[in-house]
Amino acid sequence: MTRAKLPPWLVLLMPxxxxxxxxxxxxLLLSLYSSFTAYQLTRPETLYRWIGTFNYVKAASDxxxxxxxxxxxxxxxIALNTEMLLGLGLALMVSKVTRGQRALRTAMMFPMMFxxxxxxxxxxxxxxxxxxxxxxxxxxxxxxxxxxxxxxxGQLALFAIICAEIWTSTSVFAILILAGLFSIPQxxxxxxxxxxxxxxxxxxxxTLPFLMPFIYIAMAIRSLDVARAYDIVQIMTNGGPxxxxxxxxxxxxxTGYVDARMGYANAMxxxxxxxxxxxxxxxxxxxxxxxxSLGMGD
Amino acid sequence: xxxxxxxxxxxxxxxxxxxxxxFLAMSVICLPGLWIVLNSFRPTVEIMAKPPVWIPTELNLDxxxxxxxxxxxxxxxxxxxxxxxxxxxxxxxxIALLVGMAGGYAFARYRFKGKATxxxxxxxxxxxxxxxxxxxxxxxxxxxxxxxxxxxxxxxYVAMNVPFTIWLIDGFFRQVPKELAEAAEIDGCTRWQxxxxxxxxxxxxxxxxxxxxxxxxxxxxxxxxSQLTRSVNSKTMPVGLLxxxxxxxxxxxxxxxxxxxxxIPALVLTFLVQxxxxxxxxxxxxxx
Amino acid sequence: xxxxxxxxxxKRYGGLDVVHSINLDxxxxxxxxxxxxxxxxxxxxxRMIAGLEEISGGEIAIGDRVVNDLPPRERNISxxxxxxxxxxxxxxxxxxxxxxxxxxxxxxEIAAAVAEAAEILSLTPLLDRRxxxxxxxxxxxxxxxxxxxxxxxxxxxxxxLSNLDAKLRTQMRVEIxxxxxxxxxxxxxxxxxQVEAMTLADRxxxxxxxxxxxxxxxxxxxxxxxxxxxxxxxxxxxMNLLAxxxxxxxxxxxxxxxxxxPPGLQVADGRAVxxxxxxxxxxxxxxxxxxxxxxxYVEMPVTLTEPLGTETLLFAALAGTxxxxxxxxxxxxxxxxxxxxxxxxxxxHLFDAASGASLxx
Numbered sequence: 022m023t024r025a026k027l028p029p030w031l032v033l034l035m036p037x038x039x040x041x042x043x044x045x046x047x048x049l050l051l052s053l054y055s056s057f058t059a060y061q062l063t064r065p066e067t068l069y070r071w072i073g074t075f076n077y078v079k080a081a082s083d084x085x086x087x088x089x090x091x092x093x094x095x096x097x098x099i100a101l102n103t104e105m106l107l108g109l110g111l112a113l114m115v116s117k118v119t120r121g122q123r124a125l126r127t128a129m130m131f132p133m134m135f136x137x138x139x140x141x142x143x144x145x146x147x148x149x150x151x152x153x154x155x156x157x158x159x160x161x162x163x164x165x166x167x168x169x170x171x172x173x174x175g176q177l178a179l180f181a182i183i184c185a186e187i188w189t190s191t192s193v194f195a196i197l198i199l200a201g202l203f204s205i206p207q208x209x210x211x212x213x214x215x216x217x218x219x220x221x222x223x224x225x226x227x228t229l230p231f232l233m234p235f236i237y238i239a240m241a242i243r244s245l246d247v248a249r250a251y252d253i254v255q256i257m258t259n260g261g262p263x264x265x266x267x268x269x270x271x272x273x274x275x276t277g278y279v280d281a282r283m284g285y286a287n288a289m290x291x292x293x294x295x296x297x298x299x300x301x302x303x304x305x306x307x308x309x310x311x312x313x314s315l316g317m318g319d
Numbered sequence: 320x321x322x323x324x325x326x327x328x329x330x331x332x333x334x335x336x337x338x339x340x341x342f343l344a345m346s347v348i349c350l351p352g353l354w355i356v357l358n359s360f361r362p363t364v365e366i367m368a369k370p371p372v373w374i375p376t377e378l379n380l381d382x383x384x385x386x387x388x389x390x391x392x393x394x395x396x397x398x399x400x401x402x403x404x405x406x407x408x409x410x411x412x413x414i415a416l417l418v419g420m421a422g423g424y425a426f427a428r429y430r431f432k433g434k435a436t437x438x439x440x441x442x443x444x445x446x447x448x449x450x451x452x453x454x455x456x457x458x459x460x461x462x463x464x465x466x467x468x469x470x471x472x473x474x475x476y477v478a479m480n481v482p483f484t485i486w487l488i489d490g491f492f493r494q495v496p497k498e499l500a501e502a503a504e505i506d507g508c509t510r511w512q513x514x515x516x517x518x519x520x521x522x523x524x525x526x527x528x529x530x531x532x533x534x535x536x537x538x539x540x541x542x543x544x545s546q547l548t549r550s551v552n553s554k555t556m557p558v559g560l561l562x563x564x565x566x567x568x569x570x571x572x573x574x575x576x577x578x579x580x581x582x583i584p585a586l587v588l589t590f591l592v593q594x595x596x597x598x599x600x601x602x603x604x605x606x607x
Numbered sequence: 608x609x610x611x612x613x614x615x616x617x618k619r620y621g622g623l624d625v626v627h628s629i630n631l632d633x634x635x636x637x638x639x640x641x642x643x644x645x646x647x648x649x650x651x652x653x654r655m656i657a658g659l660e661e662i663s664g665g666e667i668a669i670g671d672r673v674v675n676d677l678p679p680r681e682r683n684i685s686x687x688x689x690x691x692x693x694x695x696x697x698x699x700x701x702x703x704x705x706x707x708x709x710x711x712x713x714x715x716e717i718a719a720a721v722a723e724a725a726e727i728l729s730l731t732p733l734l735d736r737r738x739x740x741x742x743x744x745x746x747x748x749x750x751x752x753x754x755x756x757x758x759x760x761x762x763x764x765x766x767x768l769s770n771l772d773a774k775l776r777t778q779m780r781v782e783i784x785x786x787x788x789x790x791x792x793x794x795x796x797x798x799x800x801q802v803e804a805m806t807l808a809d810r811x812x813x814x815x816x817x818x819x820x821x822x823x824x825x826x827x828x829x830x831x832x833x834x835x836x837x838x839x840x841x842x843x844x845x846m847n848l849l850a851x852x853x854x855x856x857x858x859x860x861x862x863x864x865x866x867x868x869p870p871g872l873q874v875a876d877g878r879a880v881x882x883x884x885x886x887x888x889x890x891x892x893x894x895x896x897x898x899x900x901x902x903x904y905v906e907m908p909v910t911l912t913e914p915l916g917t918e919t920l921l922f923a924a925l926a927g928t929x930x931x932x933x934x935x936x937x938x939x940x941x942x943x944x945x946x947x948x949x950x951x952x953x954x955x956h957l958f959d960a961a962s963g964a965s966l967x968x
Binding site for chain 2 (some may be wrong): 028029030031033034035036037040041043044045046047048049051052055062107110111114115117118125126127128129130131132133134135136137138139142143144146147152154157160161188192196197199200241244245246247248249251252270271273274277278283286287290291293294297298300301302305309
């Protein structure tokens with residue numbers, strides 16, 4: 022009847038660790054292995070043809086890969102920053118509303134709950150050059166009489182994708198920042214007012230530092246599933262036109278499933294995994310640091 | 320006096336700006352969804368009309384009828400997809416919750432070496448992009464023979480949901496004071512009883528919202544499902560949406576109808592959990 | 608019979624000892640208060656008795672059973688927590704009856720026990736409320752009710768009053784004492800508040816840095832503190848301590864002021880000591896208790912006054928040290944006014960300057 026046997030936390034974490042090992046870790050080890058082979062889906066025997074770092078070298082010297090890589094980083098940078106700013110603005114606006122705030126908050130969460138693939142279709146429809154909502158509206162308002170080729174032009178297509186991405190994910194920021202706004206103690210704000218701070222100053226020096234952990238939580242959550250942009254892009258443009266919206270993830274999907282070159286796809290997949298994990302770890306670090314600086318840590 | 324007047328003017332201006340901004344933002348958030356709902360009731364000709372028809376002249380249930388009837392051009396086995404989605408999402412959610420509760424409890428209640436690292440490692444496993452993970456899973460599942468089965472999908476979704484469920488549930492359990500379980504133990508409970516009779520009921524609302532979040536993730540997932548499902552055996556609704564597309568055409572109306580079927584449960588559930596969800600996310604995150 | 612015995616009880620976290628091999632015997636029906644500054648190990652000791660913390664060494668016995676390896680539920684104890692730890696999802700009635708429900712007692716018996724406890728603590732009108740709808744004092748009473756319902760062998764209290772405001776605290780203190788007189792169960796009570804300790808305890812256990820410094824009745828620890836720590840910890844205001852050296856049967860302070868040794872003390876010349884005197888035993892002439900057999904007189908300038916109504920607390924300076932004194936039948940005193948104070952030497956203390964230990968032996 023002693024209270025200590027196997028450490029209980031280990032027992033409790035075991036199921037999670039086992040499942041993640043089975044479904045994530047082992048497949049990733051397999052893909053790590055296959056990334057050093059010439060594995061092609063259609064020819065199973067190629068799984069055993071060891072070719073060393075050939076796939077990695079090939080990826081590194083493939084301009085298509087670097088374009089996709091750069092475009093992914095660019096898209097994430099633009100999207101995440103815009104989402105954060107818009108989310109902050111939205112949260113500030115909603116926090117000032119007194120009546121019907123609950124309804125607004127709920128409505129704010131809706132885009133989060135849309136399947137990314139649905140978002141893809143939705144925005145494909147909205148940006149359709151012929152019958153899309155955007156062109157119809159622009160034409161009905163008489164702003165233009167040409168059909169703007171939103172999803173056909175490379176630049177515009179990227180813009181449309183970013184719009185869709187922002188539409189789905191701004192609410193993550195808005196909601197968490199709103200939660201942050203509610204949790205800010207009133208005393209420091211009042212003290213700032215008495216000390217003669219302008220509205221901007223008290224926002225900048227009191228509110229914002231308090232919000233930082235919440236912004237980092239949102240960033241951390243977003244970093245966990247940035248790859249869901251894959252679904253959106255896949256539907257809206259599938260990397261086209263002429264690879265102008267190709268992201269790392271669509272490139273991997275195409276190489277693996279369409280071209281059946283699994284080894285090469287896995288090599289690029291690994292690069293995308295490290296990108297994602299690096300992102301996640303970075304924001305968790307930031308979150309811890311922000312927490313410590315506000316004295317909210319353990 | 321003049322100063323007071325400027326102040327009053329500025330306040331009014333701010334108020335008007337605030338209202339306009341909010342209105343615009345909310346329109347952008349809500350319109351795409353409403354547009355889908357509206358289109359699901361409109362005949363295809365009207366959706367595709369050029370010049371556009373802004374005010375619907377005719378609303379009917381044709382797309383829904385076609386969808387459920389499995390006839391005509393909308394002959395998509397929607398009910399089977401719905402069933403698959405439901406079975407896979409519910410089962411994987413229940414399992415993810417049980418696993419997540421154990422893990423979340425461990426993080427909330429025990430101190431151990433490398434706890435922070437362990438937490439980030441778990442989260443990082445969630446960060447692996449679905450498409451990158453789907454490649455090796457596709458190979459493995461093919462070997463084991465669980466491609467295009469409910470079991471295979473449930474397994475993937477459990478793994479996908481466990482990290483985030485742990486994050487949320489950790490947050491909820493931390494809001495339950497440790498003393499409650501101690502009091503229960505002194506009142507005669509075993510550790511097990513103390514958990515189920517005291518800690519679990521107190522954190523129940525939060526755990527439910529973690530469950531709903533997991534459910535929605537499975538319900539909406541596409542990247543993995545699109546590779547690991549094949550046929551009506553296991554295709555889920557997000558994958559089923561593609562049935563409305565062919566090489567060059569898209570059946571918008573039918574797709575909208577299926578989309579509505581997907582969104583409605585999501586919206587209802589979101590509405591139910593929004594409060595707890597936010598509390599769980601922020602508590603776990605802020606009070607490290 | 609429920610005595611509690613602690614034999615060389617030790618608690619170690621990592622490599623750090625937070626409770627050093629303590630010994631304590633608590634008699635049946637005794638009210639023992641563990642008191643000390645935060646971090647002294649008093650709560651850990653209580654939690655070890657409760658079974659919420661493992662014991663790293665030694666032995667704890669409740670009644671005749673060694674309970675070292677028993678989980679809390681088998682120790683037949685109950686505990687009141689600092690933040691009450693009421694089950695928020697249960698009504699007051701369910702909270703009170705929870706331990707009996709767990710023990711699978713018959714419904715009628717539970718109802719009767721709950722009713723009895725509710726009656727004792729006047730909770731009857733609140734039985735169907737949830738803890739969230741109760742005031743602090745009411746929650747406190749429910750927590751106590753939950754403890755008495757199952758008639759345990761020992762009550763454990765962990766700083767139960769520290770979340771209440773001053774007025775309620777005084778009131779609940781009285782209720783706890785009455786409750787103990789009524790049910791007569793052994794009580795172990797932890798607090799950092801010496802007033803609570805003095806007013807409630809049959810015996811006080813003063814702890815510091817994981818050691819027991821002194822065990823005694825409230826009067827013993829007040830009148831015969833074993834060292835300067837106890838002397839300054841127990842009693843309010845804290846005992847004044849004046850550093851000096853013994854010379855020819857007198858304590859000579861830094862400025863040359865000489866105070867006779869308290870009667871009955873023999874200390875060798877040249878020893879560095881602390882002369883201890885409570886505010887109650889140093890009073891200005893004309894506003895003092897009748898003089899005792901051994902008095903000494905000093906003149907001090909008053910630096911600050913705190914009128915308390917029936918008496919005034921005077922702050923004065925002696926040999927560079929601030930001294931607190933009491934003035935009975937107070938009159939207004941000017942700042943800097945020099946008064947002659949009488950010191951009742953037979954109630955004074957002498958401590959070793961280095962170790963702080965009392966020289967009274």
